[in-house]
Amino acid sequence: MLFNSLDFAIFLPIVFLIYWIIANKNLKLQNALIVVTSYLFYGWWDWRFLSLILFSTLIDYAVGVGLSKEENKSKRKILLWISILVNLGFLGFFKYYNFFLDNFVTAFSFFGTQINAQGLNIILPVGISFYTFQTLSYTIDVYKKKLEPTKDFIAFMAFVSFFPQLVAGPIERATNLIPQFYKKRTFDYSQALDGLRQVLWGLFKKMVIADNSALIANEIFNNSTDYSGSTLVLGAIFFTFQIYGDFSGYSDIAIGTSRLFGFNLKQNFAFPYFSRDIAEFWRRWHISLSTWFRDYLYIPLGGSRGGTWMKVRNTFAIFIVSGFWHGANWTFIAWGALNAIYFLPLLLRNKNRINTNTVAQGKWIPSIKEFFQMGSTFSLTVLAWVFFRAENMGHAWSYLSTIFSKSLFSVPYAFGLGVDLMILTMLFIIILISVEWVGRNKKYALEFHKKWNPFYQWIVLYFIAIIIFLFGQRQQDFIYFQF
Numbered sequence: 001m002l003f004n005s006l007d008f009a010i011f012l013p014i015v016f017l018i019y020w021i022i023a024n025k026n027l028k029l030q031n032a033l034i035v036v037t038s039y040l041f042y043g044w045w046d047w048r049f050l051s052l053i054l055f056s057t058l059i060d061y062a063v064g065v066g067l068s069k070e071e072n073k074s075k076r077k078i079l080l081w082i083s084i085l086v087n088l089g090f091l092g093f094f095k096y097y098n099f100f101l102d103n104f105v106t107a108f109s110f111f112g113t114q115i116n117a118q119g120l121n122i123i124l125p126v127g128i129s130f131y132t133f134q135t136l137s138y139t140i141d142v143y144k145k146k147l148e149p150t151k152d153f154i155a156f157m158a159f160v161s162f163f164p165q166l167v168a169g170p171i172e173r174a175t176n177l178i179p180q181f182y183k184k185r186t187f188d189y190s191q192a193l194d195g196l197r198q199v200l201w202g203l204f205k206k207m208v209i210a211d212n213s214a215l216i217a218n219e220i221f222n223n224s225t226d227y228s229g230s231t232l233v234l235g236a237i238f239f240t241f242q243i244y245g246d247f248s249g250y251s252d253i254a255i256g257t258s259r260l261f262g263f264n265l266k267q268n269f270a271f272p273y274f275s276r277d278i279a280e281f282w283r284r285w286h287i288s289l290s291t292w293f294r295d296y297l298y299i300p301l302g303g304s305r306g307g308t309w310m311k312v313r314n315t316f317a318i319f320i321v322s323g324f325w326h327g328a329n330w331t332f333i334a335w336g337a338l339n340a341i342y343f344l345p346l347l348l349r350n351k352n353r354i355n356t357n358t359v360a361q362g363k364w365i366p367s368i369k370e371f372f373q374m375g376s377t378f379s380l381t382v383l384a385w386v387f388f389r390a391e392n393m394g395h396a397w398s399y400l401s402t403i404f405s406k407s408l409f410s411v412p413y414a415f416g417l418g419v420d421l422m423i424l425t426m427l428f429i430i431i432l433i434s435v436e437w438v439g440r441n442k443k444y445a446l447e448f449h450k451k452w453n454p455f456y457q458w459i460v461l462y463f464i465a466i467i468i469f470l471f472g473q474r475q476q477d478f479i480y481f482q483f
Helices: 006-022 027-069 073-110 128-143 153-161 174-181 189-222 229-260 278-284 287-298 308-326 330-348 368-389 393-403 419-438 445-451 454-471
Strands: none
Touching: 006 027, 006 229, 027 073, 027 128, 027 153, 073 128, 128 153, 128 174, 128 287, 153 174, 189 229, 189 419, 189 445, 189 454, 229 368, 229 393, 229 419, 278 287, 278 330, 278 368, 287 308, 308 330, 330 368, 330 393, 368 393, 419 445, 419 454, 445 454
């Protein structure tokens, strides 16, 4: 079920009313309702994969109970590895089986040995990368004794399948989300209204920014050999805003929807395109994933505590694994490796944490230095996104080689989709940047309107709603559904 669909527009109010009217005074009934509606939400896509979520839930719940009763270190490690192998085993099979098989065959062919092996027609379950990492956070934290294992199976089911963030995050930590299923939740009008504002802003980013940008980016990337370097730069820029509007828009809708039901999810995007260096960008982009890899991979590997070699090794490890998490394609690995190359100079010079405050804090406009820092960081990010969007490595190299050719200095071609669409989408992007710049020190851009006169708040909200209604009809799939 898509957030920007009629199905969800009917589904959400019904669940909301049942939750607060019928189940309002019964915490267990609220949690059970969340489980039922979450399974309905996910099963709307393909009911067959509900068994996969249920099996992972049962395994990790049992592991948690086992860890609560076991003090022997060796046996505790065995229980932890059961959870890791089961969860990553499912993820590896569904997402990476054909990738490894194809590369295995190619490697043997390179040495003159032909192997006949056919891949499987595997359907990737939507959201498997997200809920796999979410459940792993539970078993790892219980193993490390950072979290008491839950004995409330319904609450644990609700944690694993919580429908607002089930399909594309944010990847919630068990330490943050599970305790919220134990606490009595009462309806808070101001919190619900704030959640609706965030949902509205998320819909604007998805339906207006991402979906319109997608039409242009897809046209250019899919026909890149027909266009000049300057046109390909435009394609990369539009994809840069497509993926931001798409993914951060989903996160905003998920977080806002969660607030309607009395839950607080952590911020997943903190205005990353205003970053002054790559390190700051990765503290602001897909925060739930980057912090997951930091806490469960980078730090256990030694983090930045060792010598230069360890720092380099760990940096490449976390970025390459992060790239591979996104998809079974060498382009994602290259995207991760390129970001590691961007990041390393800052790390090795101990300058990776110099920009931890909000850019131009307390000012309306950035300084000249900050402006050029943001511009250079944005440019590096745009180039890296080419690998992320390209069909394969050959396509990525061809795309970049055309950008860095003489045709870069030509006038961009007004392609078949029309100049009007490009100009209109640029106007929407300017609105996005302007609103997010004003609200860049908040949890989401429209939060700053709380300080305004209510009359002006409603004018802004109606204006955004009208734009969504008029220009948000070019429905495209959420990019991160494939991950």
